Amino acid sequence: MGQDRPLYKWAMVVGVIVFGMGFLTTLYSLIRKIERRSLLDERKEQQKNE
Numbered sequence: 001m002g003q004d005r006p007l008y009k010w011a012m013v014v015g016v017i018v019f020g021m022g023f024l025t026t027l028y029s030l031i032r033k034i035e036r037r038s039l040l041d042e043r044k045e046q047q048k049n050e
Helices: 004-049
Strands: none
Touching: none
8 A cells, every 4th residue: 555655646646737727727718708708799889889
């Protein structure tokens, strides 16, 4: 069991990094989607006013 600990340590490090990257990618895409909608709405309002 003592020999397995380094393997578990690296598996945990890799797992946390991959999970973090996935979480940040999801959050980034959500923010971009919201920003895109707001830009489209803003442009639509500008066209109506002109």
